[in-house]
Amino acid sequence: MSQNAIKIGIVSVSSSVAPFPKRLQRSLDELENKGFDYTLGQHALQKDGYRVAHPRAVADDVMTMFRDQSIERILISTGGVVGNNFLEYLDFDEIQKTYKPICGFSDATPLLLAIHSKTGYITYHGPTLLPSFGDFGGIDQDTLTSFLDVFVSKKEENLLSDFQYMVSSSQVWDVDDDTKPTTKKVSGHSIVRKGCARGSLIGGNLNGILSLLGTEYLPDLNGSLLFLEDSGSSLAQFERSMYQLKQAKVLSSVSGLIIGRFTNTFMKSIDGQQDVIRILLETIEKDIPIITDVACGHTKPLLTLPIGGSAEITEDGKIVVRQ
Numbered sequence: 001m002s003q004n005a006i007k008i009g010i011v012s013v014s015s016s017v018a019p020f021p022k023r024l025q026r027s028l029d030e031l032e033n034k035g036f037d038y039t040l041g042q043h044a045l046q047k048d049g050y051r052v053a054h055p056r057a058v059a060d061d062v063m064t065m066f067r068d069q070s071i072e073r074i075l076i077s078t079g080g081v082v083g084n085n086f087l088e089y090l091d092f093d094e095i096q097k098t099y100k101p102i103c104g105f106s107d108a109t110p111l112l113l114a115i116h117s118k119t120g121y122i123t124y125h126g127p128t129l130l131p132s133f134g135d136f137g138g139i140d141q142d143t144l145t146s147f148l149d150v151f152v153s154k155k156e157e158n159l160l161s162d163f164q165y166m167v168s169s170s171q172v173w174d175v176d177d178d179t180k181p182t183t184k185k186v187s188g189h190s191i192v193r194k195g196c197a198r199g200s201l202i203g204g205n206l207n208g209i210l211s212l213l214g215t216e217y218l219p220d221l222n223g224s225l226l227f228l229e230d231s232g233s234s235l236a237q238f239e240r241s242m243y244q245l246k247q248a249k250v251l252s253s254v255s256g257l258i259i260g261r262f263t264n265t266f267m268k269s270i271d272g273q274q275d276v277i278r279i280l281l282e283t284i285e286k287d288i289p290i291i292t293d294v295a296c297g298h299t300k301p302l303l304t305l306p307i308g309g310s311a312e313i314t315e316d317g318k319i320v321v322r323q
Contacts, residue, residue, distance in 0.1 A: 005035055005036055005037040006035075006036055006037070006072050006073060006152065007036070007037040007038065007039065007070055007071050007072055007073075008031065008036050008037070008038045008039075008071070008072070008073045008074065008075050009038070009039055009041065009064075009065035009068065009071040009073070009074045009075070010038055010039070010040050010041060010044055010074075010075050010076075010077050010129055011041040011044060011058075011061045011062055011065055011074060011075075011076060011077065012041065012043065012044040012045075012046075012052040012053075012058070012061070012076075012077040012078065013052070013058055013061075013062065013076055013077075013080075013083050013086065013104075013107065013108060013111055014051065014052065014078070014079055014080025014081065014082050014083040014107040014108075015050065015051060015052060015078060015079065015080030015081070015082075015107070016045070016046060016047035016048075016051070016052040017044065017045065017077045017078050017129070017130055018045050018046065018047045019047070019173075019174070020130060020134075020173045020174045021174070022174045023130050023134040023173045023174055023177060024045075024129075024130060024134070026133075026134050026136070027129045027130050027133040027134035028129075030133040030134070030138045030139060031129075031133055033138065034139070034144065038075075039068075039070075039071065041061035041062075041064065041065065042057075042060070042061055042064065043057045043058065043060070043061050044061065044077055050080075050081065050082070051080065051082050051085070052080075055085040055086035055088075055089055056086070056089050058085075058086040058089075059086040059087075059089035059090050060089075062074075062086070062090060062111070063090065063091060063094065063095075065100075066094065066095050066098040066099070066100065067094070067098055071100065072100060073100060073101050073102070073103070073151065073152070074100060074101070074102040074103070075102075075103055075104065075127075075128065075129055076102075076103065076104025076105075076108040076111075076128045076129070077128060077129045077130060078106075078128055078129065078130045078131060079104075079105070079106030079107040079108070079128065079131070080106075080107040081107060081207075082107070083106075083107035083108060083109065083110045083111060083208060083211070084110040084208070084211045084212065084217075087110060087111065087114050087217055090114070092114075092115070092118035092119060095115060095118070095119055096118070096119040096120075096121070099115075099119060099121045101122070101123070101124055101151055101154070102115065102123050102124065103123075103124040103125075103126045103127065103128075103147075103151050103304065104124075104125070104126070104127075104128045105125050105126060105127070105128060105204070105205065105229065105296075105297055105298075105302070106128065106131075106205050106208070106229075106231075106297070106298065107205065107208060108125075108128065108204075108205075108208075109125070109204030109205040109208025109209060110208050110211055110212055110217065111123075112124070112125060112204060112307050113202070113204060113208070113209070113212060113217060113218060113219055113307065114212070114217035116202075116219050116307050116308045117216070117217055117218060117219040117220075118216075118217070120308070121308065122306045122307060122308040122309055122323055123306075123307045123308065124150065124151045124304055124305070124306055124307065125203070125204050125227075125229075125296065125297075125304070125305045125307055126146065126147055126150065126151055126302060126303070126304030126305065127139070127143060127147050127302055127304065130173070132147075132300075132302060134173070134177075135177070135180070135181055135300075136177060136178055136179055136180050136181070137180040137181075140167070140300055140301050142161065142163060142301035143300060143301045143302045143303075146158075146161070146301070146302070146303045146304045147304050149304075150303075150304040150305070150306060150321075150323070151304050154323060155323075156322060156323060157320065157321070157322045158320070158321050158322075159318060159319070159320050160294065160295075160303055160318075160319040160320070160321065161295070161301075161303065162188035162189050163186075163188065163295050163301050164185060164186065164187070164188055165183050165184065165185055165186060165301075166183065166184065166186050166261060166295070166299055166300060166301070167181045167182070167183050167299075167300035167301075168181075168182055168183055168184040169181040169182040181300070186261075186293070187293065188293065189291050189292070189293055189294055189317055189319075190273075190291070190292045190293045191289075191290075191291060191317040192277055192280055192281070192290035192291070192292055193281075193284075193287070193288065193289055193290040194289060194315065194317070195256070195287065195288060195289035195313070195315070196289065196312075196313060196314060196315050197225060197255040197256030197288060197289050197312070197313045198225070198255065198310065198311070198312045198313075199223045199224045199225040199254070199255040199256065199310070199311065200219075200223070200224045200225070200308060200309070200310060200311070201224070201225050201227065201305060201306060201307060201308070201309050201310065201311035201321055202219050202221055202224040202225070202226055202227075202307060202308070203225075203226050203227030203228055203229075203258070203305075203307070204227070204228075204229065204307065205228075205229055205230065205297065206228045206229065206230040206238075206241050207230070207241070209228070209245075210241060210244060210245070213244075213248050213250075214248075219308070221250055221253055221254055222253045222254075223253070223254070223255050224253075224254050224255065225254065225255055225256045225257075225258065225311040225312075225313065226250070226251075226254040226256070226257050226258070227257075227258035227259075227260065227294070227296060227305065228257070228258070228259055228260065229259075229260030229261075229296050229297020229298060229299075230260070230262065230297065230298070231262070231263050231297075231298040235272065235275050235276070235279070238276065238279060239279045239283075242279055242280070242282075242283040243283055245283070246283040246284075251283055251284050251286070252285070252286050254288065255288060256288050256289045256290070256291075256311075256313045257280070257284060257288060257289070257290045257291070258291050258292075258294050258296070258313075258319065259276075259280070259290070259291065259292040259293070259294065260294055260295070260296040260297035260298070260299060261293050261294065261295060261296075261297070261298075261299040262276070262298075263298045263299060273292075276292065277292075280292075289313045289317075291313060291317055291319065294319070305321060306321060306322075306323040308323075309321055309322055309323035310322045310323075
C-alpha cells in the first residue's frame with residue numbers, strides 16, 4: 001500500500017457484516033485495489049442479534065474514527081434498521097472540532113443528517129463497504145467515479161449523471177454472489193412536475209428520515225431540495241411514509257423533490273411507476289419540481305451526493321450539485 005494512500009475508517013452503525021466473511025474480505029481487497037488504506041472499528045465485526053452492538057459501543061467506534069488523526073475519511077460498512085439508536089451518545093462538539101468526510105446510504109442516513117444538523121458540515125450519501133465494494137469483479141466504474149469525484153476529491157460542481165442502465169441481478173451475499181452482477185437498460189430521469197428550484201441538498205433514506213422527525217437531529221428542511229431513496233418494499237408503505245412527511249409539514253416546506261430509483265420489481269413496472277406518481281402528486285400539493293428515477297440509494301450505479309451542499313433543478317430536469 002502506498003504511503004500516500006488515503007486511510008478510511010470503517011464503522012458498522014446498524015447491522016453486522018460478520019455473517020458475510022467472503023464478501024467482507026472482497027470489499028476490503030477492493031478498497032486496497034483502488035488505492036485506499038483502511039482500519040476497522042473495534043466493534044465493526046460484532047453481532048448482537050439484529051444489530052451490530054450496544055448503541056454506546058457503536059457511538060464509541062464513530063467517535064474513535066473522528067479522533068484518530070491518521071484517518072482521513074469514514075465509510076459505513078452496511079445498512080440495517082436501527083441506525084438512530086446511538087445518536088444520543090455522540091459528542092457533536094468534538095465531531096465539529098475533528099470533522100472528516102463520512103459516507104454511506106440506507107441506515108447511515110440518521111448519522112449523516114445528525115452530523116450535518118449539529119455541526120453544519122457536509123456529509124455524503126453514497127457507497128457503503130459491502131453493498132458497493134463487495135460485488136464480484138469490484139465496484140462498478142460509474143459508482144466509483146462519482147465516489148472519487150465527490151467524496152474523495154470534493155469536486156466543487158457536479159452535473160448528476162443520467163444513467164441509462166442499472167444492475168438487475170439479485171444475489172444473496174456469500175451464497176451466490178460469486179459471479180459478476182448483470183445489468184439492464186432503463187430509462188433515465190423522469191420529470192413528474194417541471195420547474196426550477198435551488199436550495200440546500202438534504203435527504204437520504206426515507207425510513208431514516210422518518211426516524212428523525214421531531215428530534216434535534218433532523219436538519220432544517222425549509223427551502224431545501226429534498227432527495228429520498230427507498231428500497232421500495234411496497235407501494236402501501238411508500239404511500240404511508242409520504243403521507244407522514246406531508247402531515248409533518250415537510251413536503252410543503254421544500255423547494256423541490258428528487259426520488260431515487262426503486263428496487264422493488266412492481267414499483268419499477270409501468271403500473272407501479274404510475275402509482276408512485278399518483279402518490280407523489282397526492283402528497284405534494286405545492287407546485288415544486290419533482291424528478292424521479294435518480295441513481296441514488298439502493299441502486300447501482302450509485303451517485304454520491306453532498307448532504308448540506310447546494311443543488312439546482314433546471315427547467316429541463318437536469319440536477320446540478322455543488323459543495
